[in-house]
Amino acid sequence: MVAQRPTMSDAQEYLRIVENKFQDKPEKFRTLLKLLQDFRARRIGTKDVITIVKDLFKGQRDLILGFNTFLPKGYEIKLEDVKAPTPITVGFSDAISFVNKVRIRFEDDVVVYNTFMTMLNMFRNGRMSISEVYNEVNVLFQEHNDLCLEFYHFLP
Incomplete structure (x- = not known):
């Protein structure tokens, strides 16, 4: 079975779910929107997005797993992973x-x-x-x- 690319309505539904989940913490929703803009504009890489999403939605299994829909082929957030992606080494x-x-x-x-x-x-x-x-x-x-x-x- 070939995975279909997410549609605009898939993205809108996911964002609606996130916004509803964090009604009392609108900064989380704004952070996600900025993260998505940066990711789409390639200002931030996939591994960094995964790290930030896992931290942003810590304790929200459904939101973390739901984000997999929007990751490029070959990437997946796995909750059982305990190791974070290796950061870029800077001195x-x-x-x-x-x-x-x-x-x-x-x-x-x-x-x-x-x-x-x-x-x-x-x-x-x-x-x-x-x-x-x-x-x-x-x-x-x-x-x-x-x-x-x-x-x-x-x-x-």
């Missing part, structure tokens, strides 16, 4: 360079830079999940897609 100097780029870009708006640094510390200390960081960085750098794209390389 310490790459991270320092990126943080300096953010600092320079926002030298006239230190609130953005300080917020970014606070988010990094919160993630490092386990007080923010990967999906929360992804969502917040998208909002924080909304007019700076190049920074968003570069930042994705640092996500685990």
Whole structure:
């Protein structure tokens, strides 16, 4: 049996289900929409999408498995997998360079830079999940897609 590509109505139904499931947490729905836009525009890879969806919908087996419909052939989210996809390896100097780029870009708006640094510390200390960081960085750098794209390389 050949799997059919999902239709627009399949996508709309899935989004409606997600939106209803998270009525009290609209940021999750917005995160999913941004993730789908980035995935469709190829700003983020399939393995990264899988990692973020598993974290975003943690505890929501139906939503995680339902997302498989939209993954390219050869990819599937398996809940029994305990290992996350291997992240792109970036060095310490790459991270320092990126943080300096953010600092320079926002030298006239230190609130953005300080917020970014606070988010990094919160993630490092386990007080923010990967999906929360992804969502917040998208909002924080909304007019700076190049920074968003570069930042994705640092996500685990």
